[in-house]
Amino acid sequence: MIFQDRIVNSGITGDSPGIAVICNQMTFILLSTVAPMALFSIGMQLRFDGWRKELLHISAALLYKLMIAPALVLLLAVTAGFSGEIAAVSIFESSMPSFVTAGIIASQYQLNAKLSTLVVAVSILVSFITTALWYWVIGFL
Secondary structure: OHHHHHHHHHOOOOOOOOHHHHHHHHHHHHHOOHHHHHHHHHHHHOOOOOOOOOHHHHHHHHHHHHHHHHHHHHHHHHHHOOOOHHHHHHHHHHOOOOOHHHHHHHHHOOOOHHHHHHHHHHHHHHHHHHHHHHHHHHOOO
């Protein structure tokens, strides 16, 4: 009833928030369920069986994502003369683990979803160590 009153009054009086505000609120409510559903979807696909067969691929992905990419960002920041908070945030962000989006895209397009979910899960675990290492390195900038 409240929504109906706002829709009816929005065009007539100009006092009420209008259709745009109502649509914005409804969109916010719907979109707030996306992240939990994505995490649930990845969690349902996660299986640790057969990880030894994928160890080479997992290691390569983690080496790049957690070590090489932040090192390249560090090199770029030092070479370009960036310092302070901008360089620190850029390096630290690049050292973050692989997250759910990669797993969702891989499973949606049937791109070895098992490997992508393993990379997401293992990168989150390994990143507890590597992000601490990069935080320590950033302290020297």
